[in-house]
Every structure is written in C-alpha cells, then in structure tokens.
Amino acid sequence: MRELLQLVPKPSRYLGIEEGTVHKQGKDISIHVALAFPDMYEVGMSYLGQKILYGILNERENWWAERVFTPCVETAQVLRDHNAPLATLESDTPLNKLDMIGFHVTHELCYTNILYMLDLSGIPFRTADRGESLDIPIIMAGGGCTLSAEPLAPFMDLMTLGEGEDMMVELLDTLEQCKKENTTRHEFLLRAAKVPGVYVPSFYEAKEQGTMLVPTEDVPARPTRRVVPDMNDADFPTSQPIPFGAVHSRLALEIARGCTRGCRFCQAGMTYRPARERSVTNVEKIVQESLTTTGYDDLSFLSLSTGDFSALKELFMNTVDRCSQEQVSVSLPSLRVGSIDDDIMEKMASIRRTGATLAPEAGSQRMRDVINKGITEEAIITHVRKLYQHGWQQVKLYFMIGLPTETYEDLDEIVELCRKVRGAAGKRIQVTAGISPFVPKPNTPFQWEAQISYDEIRNRIQYLRDKFKQEKCMRMRWHEPESSLLEGIFSRGDRRLANVVETAYAKGAVFSSWVEHFSIEPYLEALNEHGLTIEEYTGERDLEAALPWDHLNNGVTKEFLIRELKRAKEEKVTEDCRYGACRVCGACDKGAKESELERLTEDTTYQNLLNKEERDQHAHEIELDENNRIVIKSAVSNKPPKLAEHLAVKAAHMRVWYSKEGASVFLSQLELQSIFERIFRRVELPLTFSQGFHPLPLISFGRALPIGVASKKEWVNIFLREEFTPEEVFKKLISAMPAGMHPVAVEKLSMAKKQPQPYAETFKVEYVGDKEREQDFIQAFKNMLEEDSIMWTRSTKKGDRTMDVRPVFAKVIFNEEDITITLDWSDIYVSPVNIVKAITPGFEVLDFKMTKLEQHMP
Template identity: 50%
Template structure:
C-alpha cells in the first residue's frame, strides 16, 4: 500500500508514522497479529479497546500487533485498480500474510465493512471456505460490545471473544501459537478454542431450519452455552500508557478509562446491562496512568471515560487532583457520558477555569412519565438546575440527547421534548443570557439482553412522522437547533440488532451490492438491504416486530451475565412506570452478574481480592460527610449501599467502588418564597492561565526536515504532531490569553502533501530561555519517522513570521530517461516569454503568468554514469504570487502526461528557502 500513498486520499492515515506505533523486526517475532477496526482511521483511532489490546499483545517480545482500518471507498477502489491487497499500518504487510486478523465489532452497521476488509485482503469471506492450513490463511477472530448478538456475522468469523478481552485474547493467541508449532488444522484449532473461557466458536453450533429464530443448536455436549468473560478487578489489567497518537481522529485526546460497567439500569441500554458489575479503577492507579499517558503522548485534552462518568464514586477527588495540572499545562478536561445532575457545583466551577470543552446531557425523554418508563432517574428540576449551573460558570451552549420511539411513547411525550428544551434555554430566568440548545433525536432500537428486547421497533414511516412533529415544534424558536439520526439508518439498525443467522446471507448480498460504511450518511443506502432481504425471503417487519416473552431468541445460547427473569421483571416495572434504584447504592436486584448468597455469577471471571463490603479506599473525613449528606438527601439507607455477601476472597463481589458513597454533595436548588427555582445571573470569564505561561521570554525558528511518510502529513496534521511532540519534550511553551489559550507557534508556507523537504521551519515562543541545542536534543527523539530538527536559531520578533520570497527544489523521476525528458521540459518552459496558468481556488478560478515564477534551473549530471541527468534543480520565485510547487512542477512537465499519471512518479524535494537577505536557509 505504501507505494500508492501519492494516490490515496488522506495518505497520512496509511503511512504508519504515528508516535508510539510499535515497530518490531519481523524476523524476531513468532506471531503476527492484525488488529482491525471496520471503519475509517479517524473513528478507529478513537477506539480505546484497540489501544488496550495493542499494548497487551505487543508486551510479548515474540508477538507483534499491528493496526489496520477500513480504507475509505475511494482508497479501496485504488487498491483494487492496482491489484494491491489491504495491509497493516506499521509494516505494510498484507493481511493475508499475518497469523491472526482480529476485528473490533462495536455496532451492527459495520457488518459489511468486515466483509469489505476481508475481500480487500484476499481472504475468503466464510470460515467454511478458508483453507485448513493455518499458515495459508490467518485465523479470523472478533471481539467487542456488539458480539453478544452478532449472529449475522457468525459464518464469517472463526472465533468470537465475548466480554473483556484483556485475558481472552492472549489465551486465544497462545493457543494459536501452539497450533502453528504443532501443525494443527483450522478445524482442530477451533475445537480446542472452545475450552477457553469467554470464547464462542460459531461453527460449533448449527441453525435449526424449522425454527430459524431459535438459538442455534450446539454440536458438542460439552460446549452448549458460551459465556461473557470479565475481569473482576481492572486495577490488575494492563493499560496503555504509551498509546499510539493518531495523525487525525474523531476524538484526538487522551482517553483514560476510570471505571467499567454501569448499574444505573436504563432499560434501553445494552451496554449498561452487559458490562455489569461496576469496577472502578483506584485513584492511585488513575493518577499514575495520567502522569505516564500525558508524558508519553503529549495530548492537550483528557477525557475520563466510563459508561457513566458522573457516577464514579470518587469523581470530585479525582478531578481536583487532575485540574491543578491541567491549569498549569493548559490541558483541557472533558467528562463524557454525564448523567444530568451527576456533577456538583465545585467540579463545574473548577472545570470553568480550564479550556472549556462541550457539554452534553442526555435526558433521553421529554416527559417525566417516559423517563420513569426507561428508568432514567432524571427529573426536570435536575436538568434545569444543571443548565443553570452551566450558565453561571460561563457555558453558553449545551447539547441534549433524546430518543424517540420509546415503548409507550405518545405525541404528548414528543411535545414535552420541545417544552424541556425551551425551559433549559431559559434556565437563567428573565433578563439573563440564554443557553444555545442543540437537541439531537435518535430513534429507539430494541437491543438484546435489555428489558426492551421483546418490544417492536416503530416503522421507518412512523420514525419520520415523529421527527417531523418535533421539528415543526422547533420552528421559529430562537436559540434552539434540532438534529436527528436518519430514520432509514435506524430502521436498518433495528433489522440487524435482533437478527438470526439467516441475516448472514443478507449481509453478504448487501455487501456485493456495494453497501459499505453504512453508518456514514454520505454512503448510506437502504435499497440494497431491502433487495437483499427480499432475495433471501425475509421482510423488514419480521426483523423489527414484537417478540413474545419466554419465546426462543437467536442469542439465547449465549450467556451475557443477565438473567431473563431479571429482564422480565424490569419490563414489568417499565409498564408500571416504576423506578429501579442503582444497585451500587441500593438493594441488589439479583440480575445474575455477581456472586451473591442467592447464587454464583453467571460468568467466568478472574478471581478478585477483597469483598464487596470493603471499598478500595476510604474517603477523607470531609468527603465522607458530604457523601452522608447526599445519601440522606436521596432517601436511601447507607447500610444498603454495598451489602457484604460473606463470600470468601476470589469471588466476583458486587460493584467494586472506591468510596461506598459518592464524594459529591447533592445540588441544592435555590428557591424564592413561593418555591420557584431561582437562577442566579450567569458569569462569563475566560479560563484561568498562569502568568508564567504568557511570558514571551524567547522566540526561535526551528528548521526541520519532512521526508518519507512524514511528507504525507497535511499542514493541520503537522501542527498537531509538533504540538504533542513539544509537550512530550517538556519545552516551556508560551500561550496566548483569552477564552482559548493556544501555544504561540507560527509556520512557514504550507508544504503540499507528498512533497518532501529539507528546509521547513516553524517559529516557537517559550516562557523560559533555553539554549538552541537543548531544544533540538529534547525534540528530535520525539518526532515521527522522516522528521528531524536541522537547526534551531533565535529570531527577532519582527522576523518571526517572515516568509521566503523564493524556494529551491530538486525534482527526480524513476528512470534516467524520464529525468532527461523532464530536463527537456524545463528547457522548453524557460524559453517561453510567458505562460498563463489557471487554477481553481476557493474564490474561483485564478490565472497567473507562471513563467515568471521560474527564477533559475539546471540539470544535475551524474559524471560516473555517462553524464546521465539524475535530477533537475530549480528555484521558484514567489515574490509576485505563490503557486503550489507541486502544481508548478506538474505544469512544467505537462508534455510528459497528466498530473494523475505523473504524480506517483515524480519526487519533489524542497532543499532551501531564500529570504530578503539573499541567503539560502537552513
């Protein structure tokens, strides 16, 4: 694939030059593993699960895990046109030459992308069609949160890993290594894999033609119910400190998992049910990881990650410990997945002192009745108070997530969405600033292993009607915006989410009809799927319709750790509009996830030390007082928080928390004499920045190269790469002031993507004076392959952003004959009196005389090889206008071919820059 970089869109995504990417000698490793994410690079590099597994596999000296993402459609077409197989990012190894290809399956709409990647790699799509020789075709495995109901993928995957993969994946790879050494067949490998806890081998089950919606039948008596495997104590699992730093990602920040699992009990939430119990990482472990991760990545934003971050029992203690560092180093802090009212005033106030990130809240439903049906545990008063606190501390925008099509929903519930948004907009009261509210509507999709797994999904037409109903209510309202998920896409998700094995043929047919990147609106088409359904004798209504409680379900042979009895009880409570308390702080509901007096956990798990009645650590005295106050406010009994089970050590006890009660005070709304909510006037101020960081002690110009894979970094990507490298180097960068403090850096002209250079520069301001050599020594080891600091020099402020008026280049082609022809093109071009060249710009077509831009040129002759011309050097003069040197070169070489045919063959390298003093730099 590397040879095609000049042709590929976003080529830096395929160059394999990222910081902290693992590079090993192929001759020194026994097992080659490709960790595949079936979506674009930008999405895949935001996925924490792959980073965790990447670190675990590469910690073994004789194993090598590399990454591969789904190339975008245009890139895939280029690979096919050049008969080039999909390859890994680190070593450019074709996937078919690895020993194991492991997919992360995070949602149903990525199914066809799995087939897309297998097809691009030249690997047979179905297990049944793969050779028995494990050296001839890699073992295809998969993991991820969506696998507990991924029956449509079962014919395509050899081994599925259910649950936490930190221990299951190494177990599978150890068995694979043994199989390769012993010369086992693929069939023997799969038979042996069934003994690994948490492993599901789909080929060891067969569908029942007479009852296709029933669970598949096991073929072996000793392998009837594969179960989700979990790690009981996440403090004892490896976590990647030295994470691969992407050149671009949806979430380009440090994601630090602080807890796993959620027991809030939202009845629509698949993850909240199947990731139980809650396991919190200790404060000491988190702070150590934070130091290591920031030091090894240079990220300027931290995201504390959990299914419900605001419910982390020691969130205030954690945040206060991290915020001082964030202020000191100008690092942003975001808390995603916040439940309304889950953070108190003090945290919001401290966060307002930092670079502000966006704020998203999820009331999920507009009316209190419907919030009780789904067990959201949020009141309107909670929501308004949270909004008022945001306004008070300087936020002016908030995003609210709602679901439509929830069980028992009426048009009155939909109207309540608009009413709720208006109340949030006006939360500060008359005469005060309003919040800009963006409401996002997502159609409800019933998911397996939830209390709503039996309910029907409303039709695509009904989804559309409900979206339009809310949209019409939003019309004309100031400070309100509405966005919604495409109804047809949610309809397809509903078709796939509860499907049986018959859907595998539909998935393959849809792929053959061109359906890939189905979760992207620009690529989404429902028609191929409907055609495939019809060809397979299925209907959409059959897939999205109601299931009867107690009837066989396609996923019924898998153990998720949640009993059907518990799910049925919760379904009945939903119909009765009854709330179920969080079992972290309330009574156990016997869901089946933990070892209790009533019975053992339904899942295999790593033994956990300690017991449920023993928190990981006790809070400070003042924190305990705050927790007790909150407990009384909530009306719960302190003793019921973590009921000791009197089980011996080694069992999976109930939710493993740091503090037995949350370390935050409950919000106390201010009310007037008539009991109405009093919203204080909001305050608006820029985030705090220490005076030291704004000092401009010294300014430098740092000259560097940009070659090899680094030449494919765009200017924006280069800025991000340098910012992180400077942070990792510990250089005392100076920052701007205002609402968005930024490092004081400036750059020379942007180099076209794919053009190399030995003469690039950027200007940097530090708040402490350092010797130039020290800056170079600190920075050089942290730059990506192909980049190196050439020289660092002090620069006067008046010349800090001075641009060169001319630049020197060296141009070569693959053969001497082509280079000779290029020299002839330069001779003919130089003989022209003028040449007008028109190019498209953002402001429309622009025409310029580009002959005047060629200041001088000369061929470079190889005297040792018959005076053959080995290169052409030229100086481009930009004093009367600038043109991309790549376009300039292509215009001169026009007699040799079109830019599309020439670009992969031409190597253009900038060698020097010429400033007003007529000296060549560097």
C-alpha cells in the same frame, strides 16, 4: 500499498509512523496479527479498546500486533486499479499474510465494511471457504456487538465475548502452540473454544428453525462473557499511538466499567455489569505517566456514567489543578443530570468551556419512569441553571422517540422541556435537541418490544420539526430513520441475515454509518432476494420463544430482564443497586446467589466495586431565595476562562529547522501543528499560550510544504516561557520527531512575532517513472526555458484563475541524475508540484519526486 500514497486522499491515514507505534523485525515474530477497525482511521483511532489490546499484545517480544482501518472508497479504487492488497499500517504487510485478523465490532452498521476489508485483502468471506490450513489468517470479531452478532457468524472463525485483555493473550498462546504443532484449523478452533469467553460460531447450530442454537462439538453449551474482575488489574496503555488527526484526539482514560443505573433501553448498561472502578491512586498514576508520554492537551475520564464514579470529586479536583498548570483541559463525558457539583463545574469552566450535553432521553416524567432513567424535570432544570451560573450558554439535550408506550403527548413534552431549559436561567439560552429513533437492543428488558415502523418514525420526526420551527433559540437535529431501521433489523438479527450482508455488499453497501455513503436500497433489495421481511426482525417477540442470541451467556438472566419489562409497563422505577436493594440480575455474587459469569479461578468474585472514598453528600445543595426559587449568581459567560499568568510569559523565541523525508512527506501542515505541539509537551519545552476563550500555543510555520514533497530544511517558530539555549532545544528534540523528521538546527529569534519568509526556494526534481520517457521529461524543462510565458489555470472557490508561471522559474540546472530548480515567490506562490506538472504535460505525480534543498531568506 505505500508506493501508492501519492495517489490517495489524506495519505497520513496509512503511514503507521505515529508516536507510540510499535515496529518489530519480521524474522523474530512467531505471531503476527492485525487489529482491524471497520471504519476510517479518524474514527478507529478514537477507539480505546484497540489501543489497550495493541499495548498488551506488543508486550510479547515475539508477537506483533499492527493496525488496519477501512480505506475510503477512493483509496480502495486505487488499490484495485493497481492490484495492491490492503495492508497493515506499521509494516505494510498484506492482510492475507498474517496469522490472525481481529475486527473490533462496535455497531451493527459496520458489517459490510468487514466484508469490504476481506475483499480488498483477497481473503474468503466465509469460514467454510477457508480450508483446513492455518496459512489463511484466523478471522475473529470482538467488541460490544459480539453477544448478538449472529449475522456475522458465517464470516467469523471465532468471536470473543466481553473484555479481551486476558482472553486475547490466552487465545494467541493457543494459536502459537497450534502453529508449532502444525495442527489443522479445526483443531485450533476446538482448543480456542475452551478459552473462557471465546465463541466459535461454526460449532453451534439450531436443530430446527427458531430454536436455540446448540453445540455440535465438545465445546461449552453457552459461551459466557469474560470480565476483568478488578479494574486496578486492567492494563492501560500509557504509551499509545498518537493519531494524525482523529474524531477524538485526546487522552481517554477509562476510570470505571459497568453501570447499574438500570436504564431499560441501554444495552451497555445491562451487558457490562458488574460496576467496577479504578482507585483514585491508580487513575492519578496513569494520568501522570500518560500525559508525559503522549503530549496530549486534552484529558477525558471515561465510563458508561462518569458522574457515578464514587470518588469523582476527589479525582477531578486533584487532577485539574495539575492540568491547569500546563493548559491541559479535563472533560467528563457521560455525565448524568445532577452528578457533579459547583466546585467541579467551576473548575471545568476555568480551563476550557465547551458545550454541555444532557440526556433526559424522554420529555415526560411518565416516559422517564418507563425507561427507568431516574431523573426528574426539577433536577434537569437545576443542572442547567448551574451550568449557566458557571458560564455555559448552550445546552444540548438528547431524546429518543418511539419508546415503548410513547404517545404524541409525550412528544409534546419534549418540546415543553426544551422550552423550560431555554428559560431556566432567567434569560434565553440556546437549546439543541438531538432526536434518535429508539431501537430495541438484545440483552435489555426491551428486547422483546416492537420497533415503530419507518413511516411512523418519519411522522414523529416531522411532528417535532413542526413544533421546533415555531420556537426561538431552539433547534432540532435528528438521526435518519432509514439508518435506525437498518440498525433495528441487524441488532436483533439471526444467521439468515449473513446472506443479506453479503448481497448488500455486492450491491455497493459500504460505510453504512456515514450519512454521505448510506443507502438502504441495497439492504432492502437483499432482504427481498433472500425471502426475508423487515417486520420479522423489527416486530414484537414472544417472551417464550428462543432468541438468536440465547445460546450466549452475557451474565444477566432472562428472568431479570422480564421482571424489568413488567415494571416498565407498570411505570415503576428500579433504583440503582449500588445504593439500593439488589434486584438479582445475575451479574454479581450476592449472598448465596453466585454470579452467572464463569469462574476463572477459585477466588474469582464478581461484585459491584466502588472506591472507599465517600461522595460528597452535599454535592447537590442549592441556594434558594425568599420565594423558594434557585438563586442565579451573576453569569460569567462573557469572559474567557482565566489563563494562568505563567502560561502567557514570553521568555524566548526560537526557530527549529528540521528535515522532512521518508514517510513523513505525507504529513500535512495542519497535522504538523498538533504533532509539534505534542512533541514540545513530551520533551518538556514550556510553550507560551495566547489569551482568549481558546488559548493556543504560540507556534508558527513557514510556507506549507505540499504533501508528497520532501525537504532538507523546514522551520517552525515557537515562543517559550523559559530561557533555553539553541543547543538545549536541539538536544531535547533529537529523538522526539516522527520517522523521517529530524532537527537540523535551532536558532534564537528576536521577540517580534512576525519573522521574514523566504523569497525563493530551491528544489531537486528526480524522475522516477518509465525510463523510456525520461528524456521527454527533461526536454519539457528545456522547452520551458525557451518560452516567454506559460499560462496555467487552477480552480479556486471563486472560479478558475489563470496566471503566467514562467517568471517563477528563476534558475534551472540539469544534473546527471536530477534537475535543480530555484523558484521565485516574489510575485506569486504556486504549489511546486503543480508548477512541475504545468510544464510536463502527459506526466503523472508518480513519475517524479521533489525535495526542497534550500530556502532563500531576505
């Protein structure tokens, strides 16, 4: 599909030339797989799981793991119009030519996107239609949803349950052996089903409707979730593909897995047990290596509950000092109320202050006890006051509505809690309430509870909207009820919904998690056509009845979940088992009770693993005045975070000239900004930063080059904090740029910020279209030379603008194989591509290529 990039929106999504990508020779490859993310590039490249597997699988010299993402609808139409199959990023290999395609399934609304990608690849949707040969790729799914993804079962040859680092290696070893032996597809699946954590859906069926699925082959009766027992043994990709723009473009470092807080609505908290942490030493080593190899300026410590990392203060304080020296920000997402102290807040504020987000989940204490959130209103207010003290003036609070036993009085408490947060600091701060309808999830204590109806979701949202409209400095955002309803249907769905997924896709349902693409109508029509109702999936479940996912063992017992459901109805709180009594959930080895998880070796143990370092016991101490109220120190919100003095030093001003050819011609100017910043960090060229709330490196570019146009000589200017010679800068950059880009020269500039721009540029125009029309293309240029004026109209935000572009053509030279044009920008600037299109009507952008040869400076 590479030859079509000039026709698609944002072509950099499909280049596969990012720093950190892996390219191998096909003739040396015995196993060729695609790690497929069923959403757009910008979303998928924020997903750490893909990066981890990408690094592990590509360590094998004869294995090649590439990436593929869901193309936007415009790109998909281009592929269909040109009969081109969906292909991998790195080698542009059609997906139907691979050995395996592994889909990362992170949420239920991506199911139709999987069929969309298979459709664009020419691969049969259903396992039953793929025959017995291994020539058609094995289609598999992994990720957080596979423990309850029965609506996908007929489409998947296999699924992986749990953590895939070791499982994927064992699975591909099995596939490689089967390919050598030229076995059938069925034989491979039989062997794959013996790999711990692998589930082959076609080997399980229900003897009667509504009963638990049982195996039909000699395979495990209950496939069990796979776990990496020790996080220090878990691979982390210190070198990884650096995206050309992503929702979260940062170094995301996983410091722990699992959470034992026991929130009763939280699927991840129940299914990722036991809790395991990396050692501080291990994390610091990864940070050092990763920042050096990636060039990121943003570091995020990730886990389900980052604030519960038992050595968080030591880790954060050790890391932040190093990062502040290079203007690298450090963020701690997934923080619980009261989980960080003043020292951490102060350090965070001193680097880069962003919005603060807290998740009370419910407005009333009664509801927080029902869901076992484990935080009080006093703790929330104290946390907000401390945020204000350290300079934050905006807070976002997340709430769910429709929780079991919720009343309208509980909704009123959401508004009241927001009011209290707004005034917590003694003056008003801006509060945003994010409202999401509750969806009962499998493998949680609430998996048997009913989801409130669509109409009632709308009623409760409107009720809250009316309340918030009456308040100043308080606003409300909400998740669309239709989307939550669909999530509720599929999250607890069975295999009958596979027909609904396929029919909804045929009716146009794609990108269902995107507001601009979402429509529930195809799904409702499909449900009706297959004789299914919303209520049988969103309604209350019988505690004694079989659930669609009962044949899969996630490690937490049904008995524990039922006990927690009972405690929820009694409004009883269950304390965190890492610090309190064990509740025998099934995930851990505890005394004589062994974990429900499968033993991989004789010495495998499953238990909550904390760092040896003790958390600061005084982290939450607060200062009170004589009236027993919290002392609020002077706020610093009107001052930007202090920039280290050495970061603003201007010791040298350099211009780097570089070429931009090959695949790199599809990189935009906006993308080049972050690309070059990371390049300079990786090669240790110390950039100078601006002052202010968001210090930025002092980098400036020449006139933006249109996407698709090559250049022999572009430039970027940089201020450096240290003296370097042009030769030293050139040497550092010589192998650091993306494919197609190379340093051409480096020159020293004056220290003045403004530098001259070119008044004219010379381009080579090559005709690459239908040979029979080549002379018509050349004649169009000759006709232009005979005209006194050429009026051209372009659309702008202020309406259409018409201009005479004839004076722009300063010189035209007709060569044997191309045309050289010099364009004069003294009076106006127009995209060179549009200039050529203006004088060659009837020709398309695929009919010619342009290369900038020279920039004429004053």
